[in-house]
Amino acid sequence: MINGNVIVGQSGGPTSVINSSLVGVFKTAKDMGCLKVYGMRNGIEGLLTGRYVDLSDYIKNDLDIELLKRTPSSFLGTCRYKLPEYSEDPGVYDRIFDILKRLDIKHFFYIGGNDSMDTIKKLSNYAKDIGSEITFMGVPKTIDNDLAVTDHTPGYGSAAKYIAAAMKEIIRDANTYPTDSITVVEIMGRNAGWLTAASSLSCSEDCNGPDLIYLPEVTFDHDKFLRRVMEIKKFKNTAIVAVSEGIKTADGMYVCEANKTTVFEDSFGHKTLGGTALYLSDFLAENTGIKSRGIVFSTLQRCASHLVSRRDITEAFTAGADAVVAALNGETGKMIIFERISNAPYQLKTSSYDVNLIANVEKCVPDEWICDDGTNVTKEFDEYARPLIIGELSPFMVDGLPRHLFIDK
Amino acid sequence: MINGNVIVGQSGGPTSVINSSLVGVFKTAKDMGCLKVYGMRNGIEGLLTGRYVDLSDYIKNDLDIELLKRTPSSFLGTCRYKLPEYSEDPGVYDRIFDILKRLDIKHFFYIGGNDSMDTIKKLSNYAKDIGSEITFMGVPKTIDNDLAVTDHTPGYGSAAKYIAAAMKEIIRDANTYPTDSITVVEIMGRNAGWLTAASSLSCSEDCNGPDLIYLPEVTFDHDKFLRRVMEIKKFKNTAIVAVSEGIKTADGMYVCEANKTTVFEDSFGHKTLGGTALYLSDFLAENTGIKSRGIVFSTLQRCASHLVSRRDITEAFTAGADAVVAALNGETGKMIIFERISNAPYQLKTSSYDVNLIANVEKCVPDEWICDDGTNVTKEFDEYARPLIIGELSPFMVDGLPRHLFIDK
Numbered sequence: 008m009i010n011g012n013v014i015v016g017q018s019g020g021p022t023s024v025i026n027s028s029l030v031g032v033f034k035t036a037k038d039m040g041c042l043k044v045y046g047m048r049n050g051i052e053g054l055l056t057g058r059y060v061d062l063s064d065y066i067k068n069d070l071d072i073e074l075l076k077r078t079p080s081s082f083l084g085t086c087r088y089k090l091p092e093y094s095e096d097p098g099v100y101d102r103i104f105d106i107l108k109r110l111d112i113k114h115f116f117y118i119g120g121n122d123s124m125d126t127i128k129k130l131s132n133y134a135k136d137i138g139s140e141i142t143f144m145g146v147p148k149t150i151d152n153d154l155a156v157t158d159h160t161p162g163y164g165s166a167a168k169y170i171a172a173a174m175k176e177i178i179r180d181a182n183t184y185p186t187d188s189i190t191v192v193e194i195m196g197r198n199a200g201w202l203t204a205a206s207s208l209s210c211s212e213d214c215n216g217p218d219l220i221y222l223p224e225v226t227f228d229h230d231k232f233l234r235r236v237m238e239i240k241k242f243k244n245t246a247i248v249a250v251s252e253g254i255k256t257a258d259g260m261y262v263c264e265a266n267k268t269t270v271f272e273d274s275f276g277h278k279t280l281g282g283t284a285l286y287l288s289d290f291l292a293e294n295t296g297i298k299s300r301g302i303v304f305s306t307l308q309r310c311a312s313h314l315v316s317r318r319d320i321t322e323a324f325t326a327g328a329d330a331v332v333a334a335l336n337g338e339t340g341k342m343i344i345f346e347r348i349s350n351a352p353y354q355l356k357t358s359s360y361d362v363n364l365i366a367n368v369e370k371c372v373p374d375e376w377i378c379d380d381g382t383n384v385t386k387e388f389d390e391y392a393r394p395l396i397i398g399e400l401s402p403f404m405v406d407g408l409p410r411h412l413f414i415d416k
Numbered sequence: 417m418i419n420g421n422v423i424v425g426q427s428g429g430p431t432s433v434i435n436s437s438l439v440g441v442f443k444t445a446k447d448m449g450c451l452k453v454y455g456m457r458n459g460i461e462g463l464l465t466g467r468y469v470d471l472s473d474y475i476k477n478d479l480d481i482e483l484l485k486r487t488p489s490s491f492l493g494t495c496r497y498k499l500p501e502y503s504e505d506p507g508v509y510d511r512i513f514d515i516l517k518r519l520d521i522k523h524f525f526y527i528g529g530n531d532s533m534d535t536i537k538k539l540s541n542y543a544k545d546i547g548s549e550i551t552f553m554g555v556p557k558t559i560d561n562d563l564a565v566t567d568h569t570p571g572y573g574s575a576a577k578y579i580a581a582a583m584k585e586i587i588r589d590a591n592t593y594p595t596d597s598i599t600v601v602e603i604m605g606r607n608a609g610w611l612t613a614a615s616s617l618s619c620s621e622d623c624n625g626p627d628l629i630y631l632p633e634v635t636f637d638h639d640k641f642l643r644r645v646m647e648i649k650k651f652k653n654t655a656i657v658a659v660s661e662g663i664k665t666a667d668g669m670y671v672c673e674a675n676k677t678t679v680f681e682d683s684f685g686h687k688t689l690g691g692t693a694l695y696l697s698d699f700l701a702e703n704t705g706i707k708s709r710g711i712v713f714s715t716l717q718r719c720a721s722h723l724v725s726r727r728d729i730t731e732a733f734t735a736g737a738d739a740v741v742a743a744l745n746g747e748t749g750k751m752i753i754f755e756r757i758s759n760a761p762y763q764l765k766t767s768s769y770d771v772n773l774i775a776n777v778e779k780c781v782p783d784e785w786i787c788d789d790g791t792n793v794t795k796e797f798d799e800y801a802r803p804l805i806i807g808e809l810s811p812f813m814v815d816g817l818p819r820h821l822f823i824d825k
Contacts (some may be wrong), residue, residue, distance in 0.1 A: 172817050300715075396817070408618065
């Protein structure tokens with residue numbers, strides 16, 4: 008069977024498993040007889056300036072495929088480019104479709120999160136309008152786990168595993184001193200608290216987990232926070248607090264904005280967050296006199312490919328592979344979604360779903376999975392998230408360090 | 417063969433492999449016929465209040481031994497207690513020797529860094545003065561690698577491996593965007609730059625490593641720093657900078673002191689450092705307008721037992737084991753040291769060394785291993801440090817996370 012050329016891009020924040028989805032697209036397209044598999048450099052933004060590669064020049068054998076599964080961050084490079092509406096700038100659409108025509112592309116794949124699905128939505132709708140037969144499929148990706156409809160997103164399981172494992176180690180470290188201390192750990196998540204909630208997975212037979220967990224879904228109150236920490240300190244010499252970078256006070260201000268000198272915004276208007284843990288640990292130190300430390304996982308939580316979830320890697324690959332199958336069956340304007348059949352045993356099936364109903368919608372942690380006082384999550388969250396962190400994929404170690412596959416910039 | 421009771425304690429900042437040394441002491445003492453192996457809770461500070469355990473109650477079989485090797489932070493708890501001079505407080509010495517006599521202790525082991533060796537020095541000298549036959553041996557431990565005489569210290573290799581692996585992942589992550597950015601990564605090290613220098617190990621076939629590395633051994637100059645970053649930015653869109661938390665300006669001030677509201681000091685008079693990366697990334701953002709991010713490894717670099725160096729684990733065990741052998745041979749007032757026989761193949765031998773010549777001396781990165789402009793390290797450093805990060809020890813994974821052995825507080 009011979010199929011036409013395909014092109015694939017990666018967009019938005021990178022993850023530890025985004026390259027498994029890339030490999031899923033590449034290998035399945037090749038296996039299904041697609042002649043060329045092109046890769047956009049830096050997503051649609053790079054494509055617009057004619058930057059693309061023939062992926063066969065870089066993924067030459069099965070070892071490369073395995074190496075790419077173990078490589079964090081976007082192999083092809085990424086972008087945060089917001090595709091304008093057609094009415095705002097028809098020229099952009101002309102340029103994209105000119106390039107696709109020149110490369111004789113039949114199927115277009117975009118691996119990304121919320122903002123990237125907006126690109127698939129616009130391009131697929133435009134293709135229908137102009138009668139183009141090119142299909143456009145979205146492959147879900149985001150550590151934030153905030154995509155609508157799908158049970159979860161590739162990338163979340165590995166980030167959750169890293170957060171929970173690091174949290175266990177931090178708790179073990181903090182508890183070794185006999186002196187009083189407070190540790191505030193800052194975790195990514197602008198509006199959705201999925202990642203911060205994952206810190207609760209550290210709670211197990213050998214670890215009590217964080218004492219307090221603050222999600223962006225719950226309004227943050229400094230006084231209540233201080234009172235809760237002091238309650239913990241009455242019966243423990245160490246208090247461990249997990250906070251989302253996106254927690255806000257009742258006036259709608261990010262807690263971290265209180266002490267930022269420079270705030271950047273990306274092209275989607277999202278503010279660069281950060282500094283929440285340091286601000287809160289200073290706040291606690293000043294108000295309690297207790298030694299307080301802020302720890303920020305920062306980009307490590309999305310790029311720690313040395314500690315991924317095997318299940319996440321497999322599902323990320325599957326999402327890419329199934330997008331190719333769907334596209335070759337003529338589907339377009341859709342994203343691959345996961346539907347969970349059962350928790351125990353964990354069973355999942357994939358399908359495709361209208362991207363118009365997914366793009367630009369954020370899925371938050373449901374109210375019923377947040378404890379009444381807003382400082383922890385329920386066991387239902389554990390039942391949901393625990394299966395996603397199961398299994399490991401050993402890095403390929405060379406000279407003591409994990410080896411990655413890469414494209415020279 | 418029957419030998420007398422021993423007691424072992426852990427002191428100072430924890431590491432990923434400090435429990436391998438504990439296991440080395442425990443297993444070797446048991447194998448050599450010592451009747452009881454006691455563990456001090458929270459080091460000498462806990463012992464002074466009668467807090468100790470019989471380690472056989474917790475380490476019951478070979479599986480426990482392997483689990484303890486994979487458990488970060490000090491299993492017995494730690495302390496930062498400065499033993500007073502005898503002339504200042506003879507009562508403390510009386511209390512310690514009373515407890516040792518009550519438990520019928522013949523050999524005393526203390527696993528720790530610089531400040532802990534001060535304790536071994538004082539106790540062994542006092543024992544000689546009063547004619548006590550109890551022997552006192554030091555087992556080296558510190559991620560800082562700043563102990564004198566020994567080639568390196570257990571704990572350093574694993575911290576170096578974590579730092580280098582995380583640095584590779586951070587660099588891969590930072591380079592995925594087409595936009596300009598600067599990343600400043602803060603690494604532990606008050607006066608000695610060994611850990612920060614280890615970030616250079618990320619430089620390998622698939623990674624360029626950090627662009628600039630600032631050690632505390634070199635005086636930090638804001639203007640030169642800004643100029644060097646801008647030079648890098650001329651030919652790269654991302655700049656990656658590794659800085660030690662302990663870098664100081666010419667006036668002797670820690671760079672991080674510029675924006676700290678609360679500075680704690682421990683009982684040895686060491687200031688709590690931190691905030692260097694955030695301060696410098698704000699400094700760069702303000703002076704260049706380029707998006708800048710500060711990343712701090714914080715306690716993760718000393719407790720990430722999920723990514724240890726196998727060689728470090730083995731050597732940590734050996735240090736503990738050899739301390740027992742030396743003590744049972746009648747040695748006292750000594751610390752186990754490592755002597756490197758060759759780099760390629762890597763060969764090491766251990767011996768014991770007068771703790772009076774080790775305690776309170778700090779070993780810094782030698783001048784000749786720092787590049788002339790003070791912003792990187794030489795290949796001699798790589799040849800020294802690379803062998804220390806080789807090999808892995810897989811964690812025991814339960815429900816998706818590394819399992820640890822622990823004592824309830």
